[in-house]
Amino acid sequence: MYDFELVKPASLQEAIEAMQAEDAQALGGGQTLLPTMKARLAMADTLVALSAIEEIKGICTDDDGRLCIGGGTTHAMVQRDCAESFPALASLAGRIGDPAVRNRGTIGGSLANNDPSACYPAAALACNATIVTQNREIAADDYFLGMFTTALEEREIVTEVRFPVPEAAHYEKFIQPASRFPLVAVFVAKYSDAVRVAVTGASSDGVFRWNEAEAALSGNFSEDAVKGLSAPDADGMISDLHGDGAYRAHLVKVMCARAVKACA
Amino acid sequence: MPKDTGIGASPKRREDVRFLTGKGRYTDDINLAGQAHVVFLRSDVAHGRITSIDTGAAEAMEGVIRVFTGEDFAEVGGIPCGWQITSIDGSVMQEPKHPVLAHGKVRHVGDPIAAVVAETRDQAKDACEAIEVEIESLPAVIDMKAAVKPGAPKVHDELAGNLCYDWGLVQENKEAVDRAISAAAHVTTLELVNNRLIANPMEPRVAVGDYTSHDDHSTLYTTSQNPHVIRLLMGAFVLGIPEHKLRVVAPDVGGGFGTKIFHYAEEAFCTFAAKALERPVKWTSSRSEAFMSDAHGRDHVTKIELALDAEHNFTALRTETYANMGAYLSTFAPSVPTWLHGTLMAGNYKTPLIYVNVKAVFTNTVPVDAYRGAGRPEATFQLERVVDKAARELGVDPVELRRKNFITEFPYATPVAVEYDTGDYHATMDKLLELIDRDGFPARRAGSEARGKLRGLGINSYIEACGIAPSHLVGQLGARAGLYESATVRVNATGGLVVMTGSHSHGQGHETSFPQVVADMIGIPEDQVEIVHGDTDKVPMGMGTYGSRSLAVGGSAIYRATEKVIAKAKKIAAHIMEASDEDIELKDGKFTVAGTDKSVAWGDVTLAAYVPHNYPLEDIEPGLEETAFYDPNNFTYPSGAYACEVEVDPETGKVEVLAFAAADDFGNVVNPMIVEGQVHGGLAQGIGQALLESCAYDADGQLLSASYMDYAMPRAHDFPMFAVDSSCRTPCTHNPLGVKGCGEAGAIGSPPSVVNAVIDALASGGHDVGHIDMPLTPARVWHAMHGGTPNQRAAQPAAHSEETTHDRSVAGAATNV
Amino acid sequence: MTKVTMIVNGKSRSAEAEGRTLLVDWLREGLRLTGTHVGCDTTQCGACIVHLNGEPVKACSVLAQEVDGAEVTTIEGIAGADGTLSAVQQAFQDYHGLQCGFCTPGMVMAATSLLRENPRPSEAEVRHYLEGNICRCTGYHNIVKAVMAASGQDVPAVAAE
């Protein structure tokens, strides 16, 4: 790693101030940023550790019944504390990495990073969650702007993520055997008025909504509705050692059908 | 009541306590006073000419002690190769120079160009980035078949081309084999790839060089499977340090699997720099660095043809293999596709005519050398796949086809230059069928089908040759070293023993199993025996641990040295009891005179050896210490039968291993617990090769699987519990313990079981897929089921893709800055 | 450089750390507690697992300064003061759950946490929990057996004749 100064603000306000420093970067759980810095592929003059800020940790329900998760909440906390309020999300969090990674990695870090194979973006997009920062609220539909790119401005910190809890939901993950991130994973969220389907791991543009499936499922929420569709276009799908675009496109359909089945 | 001591018992491993409490002492745990750190600048292109290196800026940086380049090693030898192969036409193999630091050209991604020695590792890393290197990129040769075409770019300008050697076994049989294949009732042909792997011991390599000027001694602490071999190779061939001025220590070593046999440039560098700077110099490999600097394994492309007569007897076998050497010849690389592979092509079968051709090829990739099994997994895989395919083509039971062709009489001289001493292939097959419950398979398959899954059962036999030796034979075959093992047994006055062995333990449990042998022979408690290994100043000589040779060869040396100790002790006992030597018996730590009630304890005799008041000084010297060099007269030939049961998800192509059974014949077993553990580990690596692991390069020679993000290491939930058995025993006839090696069998026998099982599963679903190249990833299986052949028949097990997970995550994070 | 102090294995220990100093390096180099190992640089192998305020973390991916003041338990702190092995450690020895020993500290730390969270895990639960711990030697068979045995469940004895 290149050296940097580490600051540990105890409050959000202090963190916002610390982020004003030249070339400052937020440090969530460090489970992505630190390995990247070790490879000397990222550097910062100042790292602002968010882990001591209690006000951006924890889970509650707001007046609209939305599940509000602090940006600094670890995957382990979501796995444990959302098991009843939003089981599909708890199950997603419980399958990220391994127990030690889940004890450090945070939802804010995952959404800020927007890895094209990350899990949380699928849940956020499928639920059209609201990503909250110190400055504003961003709807998930406007937040994910392509692989590793989001609507966040420099110095913006994800302080909270608000999920409208679906009537039924399921996250179906097919792992890439080396990294154990999703090779393809699909989050299906069924609301009274709509069904939303978000896909991660597949596209080189990052997480996306599979509109055809949403349309089909809105009329007929069943596995068969998915099976009747053709797989999404393989163009633009990630093609790598672990599977080409055609295979990934095929998996999108299979994972989606399985997610719907599991919702029932 | 199970035995709790001696040969055949499973005492708890004594080394475990230090490992379980964090007190192991691995090379990276060693920090010497005044130690500096080295970081290597490595090539990021596969092939290029170095036009300039400017180290000025780096040298001026904080903490930097010195920057070394290839020029600094002009007076020093290159990294030597320990084995020479002779081609069909009688010429010796082409042997390129292998400089410690690249000189003139870089030849693979990871080739070291310069080395920065600094006060701290981070400072050395910082300075590495300040070195200005200009490299003129040259076209890389990656595909082996393209590499040997006329006009292909040459990896080494001074060589005639990229063909290292073109070898045939047995050349005189070639025509007869060709004729038999033309005349056969049926010929089954298969083209396949044995995927390139990375050994990945969990401990990355580390080297610490030290030098003391007052006595002009160099010391190297290194993660090695064979410190004496490193002392010889590095001292004599690279640095010109005589062995008596050089000490090599390999303390606790965190796994080796072959890749820590070889002498590496980093070891020579640290030893050299420590002397040049008169400071200890330490190098610790990162995992990413290991991927591009540890020797890789396997990487064969083979065509195999099996001829059968109308009764399904195997009549002839012919193979043609391209074997990747990488950019330089690693220590034992040339022997792996030849003597460790060609000689095994008879397998368990009495095929009368066999011809093996191997073309070894230089490419712009990391050097390839022995990895667990080395050559034998490649042989077993081809043979057991082609036999399975033949059974499928002929519509006969694959087990019966094997049984019909099994060798049943021993000793058996194969048509490929080796003689099997013992074996009973029907016995291990019988045991296997019981372990895997073959009779219950149809019902299990029906159960899977009811759940929409395809179930398959793959069965195969294997034989391997290990306990590699004898010296006179390997000498004829091109080895530049002897392959004996040595042991010194020192008995102290109070009766305790210190056994200095040339074998090296890096997980095998020698500290526990070797005392079992010695204690059993003398009849004393095992805790009276201490094992010393891994230090050339403490152990007189050693060839090290690889090729499953520790117990078969190293253990036999210990046995012989202990025999000598006992013989001398009997003389002392005879003197004390005033009896004749021949009448002395040793049992339970007590010497007795046959037919009398006279006895003297072990401890009294050992004391007498060092306090020789009442002692036959006119016949023998005081003291009780003996050395033996054991040079066996043949390999040992473990064999067995393996079975794998899988379920394939037809929607995704994902393969799940539901059961794996292994019935091995290892001859006599000293510690059944350790033997089982060795088999488990081997199975995991073999199943890993079959389903998960693949070291892949793109066409430009960039390593695609450059970290655990893309190189799939098996995890706990990739496996079921294994059913392993080693109760079928035909003891080795030529070593005193009757043991055969057990360290590699699991990795040798298991890949074909997995692939056979998947092919069987797909066939049950109506997918007549002849073969799928390893690793059988979900994508490959799914494509195969749908008529596609991704990566099939490629001359290289590489994928066709530019992207990797690692690149992607890294790129992403960088843009976030 | 900043002085960092933590309660390590029950004792207050201090050593210097730069901003970039990782917890694992602080332990290995600062405190010479070399039982915690480094097996990768992508946070995947688990050889470096320690307990941070009672929870397992990968010490290669935590900054020392960030956890100044924390309580850390390393493999050196697992056995009793008199050297008695913990139930997990003892089971690893009894069931041959280690070979080269390099992954072992991380395995023991992970298994210890598992049994705290789930005192009687099933085989599948053990295998899943060890997702972040890579062992190249054992094929995991005897590790799984050891963890099951440490939780008081019956497992087949080791082979012996």
Ligand SMILES: Cc1cc2nc3c(=O)[nH]c(=O)nc-3n(C[C@H](O)[C@H](O)[C@H](O)COP(=O)(O)OP(=O)(O)OC[C@H]3O[C@@H](n4cnc5c(N)ncnc54)[C@H](O)[C@@H]3O)c2cc1C
């Ligand atoms: C072995 C392993 C396996 C994994 N498997 C998976 C998996 O299966 N699925 C998956 O989704 N992920 C996986 N991950 C990634 C893991 O979920 C990370 O925790 C996550 O991606 C990043 O979160 P973090 O809190 O660690 O962020 P960090 O690594 O600290 O930061 C990541 C990026 O986000 C920024 N950042 C962090 N927090 C905030 C914030 N609150 N506001 C704004 N910016 C912020 C940082 O500046 C940085 O750019 C895995 C990681 C590892 C090591």
Ligand code: FES
């Ligand atoms: S060293 Fe920490 S996970 Fe590998």
Ligand code: FES
């Ligand atoms: S025991 Fe060697 S890596 Fe696990």
